[in-house]
Amino acid sequence: MADRDTRLRSAPLRIASGQGFWGDDLEAPVRQVRGGPIDYLVMDYLAEVTMSIMQKQRARDPNAGYARDFVPLMERIFPDIVEKGIRIVTNAGGVNPEGCAQALLGAGRAAGVAGKARVGRVEGDDILERLPKLISEGHALANMETGAPLSDIVDKVQSANVYIGAAPIVEALDKGADVIVTGRSTDTALTYGPMIHEFGWSLDDHDRIAAGVVAGHINECGAQSSGGNCLIDWWTMPDMTEVGFPIVEAHPDGSFVVTKHGGTGGRVNRATVTEQIVYEMGDPTDYITPDVVADFTTIHLDEQGGDRVRVHGVKGGPRTDFLKVSIAYSDGWKATGNLTYSWPDAAQKARAAGVLLRERLDRLGLEFDAVRTELVGWDSTHGHLAGEPPADLPEVQLRIGVRGKNRAHVERFTREIAPLVLTGPPSVTGFAGGRPRVQEIMAYWPALIRREAVEPFLSVSVTDV
Amino acid sequence: MAMIPLVRLAHARSGDKGDTANVGVIAYDAAHYDLLVEALTPEAVKAHFGELVKGEVERFPLPNLHAINFLLHGALDGGGTQSLMNDAQGKVFSTALLRMEIAVPDEIAAQLPERGWAPDGWSAESYTGGGA
Structure with missing residues (x-):
């Protein structure tokens, strides 16, 4: 911690979104890296169904089971990020973060950055092989919608991954990783993990972490907050050919500005950001993540013009004793x-x-x-x-x-x-x-599991390219 | 009072969580937010969707964003990869809700601009920065 405190930043931190799902615009991350200044590039590749697809790929090939598109992308942009000091946080690791990291190390050498970058991976969210033991130890992993115990269908389970929080991402950043691949890190943690690392926030600082969660929610679906799939006056959207993906400019106090690179298409205003905020929303006062419970009814938006929206006032409450499992x-x-x-x-x-x-x-x-x-x-x-x-x-x-x-x-x-x-x-x-x-x-099969059954199994390792 | 389709007062986005679709309705004009809260009761929204929503409709107001979030339970034929629906992930339930006709005071209805559709003469080329 002392080491971190000496390099806490006060300047705004620019965290750019590069992918909203596995299959998103392949050029978007390249535009984010080359189109203007950013500090971090974050990419969300995982959806509920994605994990089971990756698990099947891994069953056929032990080196597979991650978002393959990520590796050729890194081969293209590795020299850029090394030159500019941009760090990357992504859940492209899927069900095989180690396999992804190995491919990434190869991509780094091919791109000529050997000795100039470090790759980190976060493992331990995958509990598929531990399920029988967990059930025998009394973890029912009951279906959150029906209440049925997992033992009813455990023979048919194809994948089981726990949504994990930002702590391992922060640890990898503290250890100097330039590119971090995780498994089922919660989407929003990819964005607020770097904030915790850079600003030295405590995980008990519920309001700031909740603000980071809101920023993560705005980043996690790529251009869906900057004009893509935006219904409002959709026919007026400026040049969508090279739509600008969102960039969060975060401040140490938890406030942030949503924007995009100049000269790109699309739009960032109150309406486009609000459409993304309500996307896949449940009870807005109870937005549960592994690290905090955010209250989306406390979000304040100020439209500043010029594709800039300031977000402030976000409140949060303490995390729960459970983590969510995606089965x-x-x-x-x-x-x-x-x-x-x-x-x-x-x-x-x-x-x-x-x-x-x-x-x-x-x-x-x-x-x-x-x-x-x-x-x-x-x-x-x-x-x-x-x-x-x-x-x-x-x-x-x-x-x-x-x-x-x-x-x-x-x-x-x-x-x-x-x-x-x-x-x-x-x-x-x-x-x-x-x-x-x-x-x-x-x-x-959505279920909950007690934190202590998962957190001791999480691991972080960092390797030079 | 005049009956006006919701699409003239609000925009919306929808998504899914299992077999539940969510629709976030956002007032174009903050001044109309209370009107939406009054008209879009869970009962009225449930009645609008009819057989499309098998379960309950829950409503969550977000006055800070002049938005209202609805959860439509049992709307996605099981959801995820189970669903046989074209819209298995509830992506366009948003526009289905915007079809709803709501009662609006005459003086407000008279002042509402025409909104919700591309204007006459609009060209698809403009979507890539071209056209007129």
Whole structure:
């Protein structure tokens, strides 16, 4: 700690968001690094479903199981970040932070920064292999929605990761890591971890940590706070070709300004930031993270103009005794197929095809937990609120899906779509893509676990490139 | 009183958490926030969605942002990878709520600008900085 205190900063800390999910704009992090001054680049790659996908990849290849896009990105920007002293914090490590770190060290050598940068990794959030022991020790890991104990489905679990807080990120930064890869670090911790490290905040300073959480929430979905997917007057959004991703300019007192690099597209104002604040929100007075409970009803926004919004006044309360666990388990199979019907009576034909297909599935004796019919182009987004389709609707796409426990039944369903072309309602097209694919359903099992069952297992290590 | 679609008074964003969709409704004009709180009761929102929301509707006001957050339980056919819905992650429940017609005093309704749609003559090219 004494070591840290000597280099606490008072100048604003610029923390840039580079990715909002695994699959986001690959050029965005490059623009953030090269488009103007930043101190940190943070990238969120993980969603609930992502962990189970990565776990499957790792089962096939022990070196896989992380966000692969991150490695070629680092090969491009390693020289930039070394030259400018930018540090990177990301949860790209997925279910294999060590594998990711090894690939990253290779990327660093290939990029010519050997001896000039340090790579840190945070491990221990993955409790998949410890589940039987944890259950035998009395951790029920009950489903937060249904109350059922995890033992009911433990044989079907594919991944189990604990949302961890900022402490290991801060430790890696204290140890001099320039690039830190974690597993299931909570999204917001990627942003407030650097604040704790740079400003020397105590984890008991609930208001400042809560402010960092709000900053993290604004950063965690990339351009969704700077004009992307923004509904308000959407047609006025300036040049979205190279949209500016958000940058948080943090101050030691917990206040911060949301902005973006000059000359980029998009917009940062009160409305674009507010849309992101309410995204995926539950009870706003009770925004629970591993390190603090933030109260989003205390957020104050001041629009400053010039793509700058000041955020201040955030209050928080003490953390809970529990951490959240994200568990994915195999829960059957599903498939969805599409056919397009044209005028006249497009919607009526599509509905007739749907009814016909359901009758055929019944007569084949196929059993499903659910069969769903939607008309894409009419009711697949607003349901009955769209009203009744007119007879002169130019075209509509029938979308029909099934899910069930029996894979063979779902497989047979995928073979019943194409026959409708010659054996059902007329003026049908759009089947050139072939049979639909059978997908395994990964159901989500949210649970809580006591901190002491996880925190002693967290580890941080730092290596020179 | 005049019946006005919510899209003329507010913008919104939605997301998911398991089988629950959330919709955050944000008043364009802070002066209309109280009007939204009065009209958008959980019961009224539940009635608007009808069969689209199987469970309860919870409401959380955020007067600091002149916004209201709604949780629509049982709206996503199980949610996540289980759901067979096109909108399995509830991304556009926001706009479904903005269809709702709410009662607005005549004098306010008369002053509301036309809002919510791209204007006539707008060109898609402008989205990349081109066009008129």
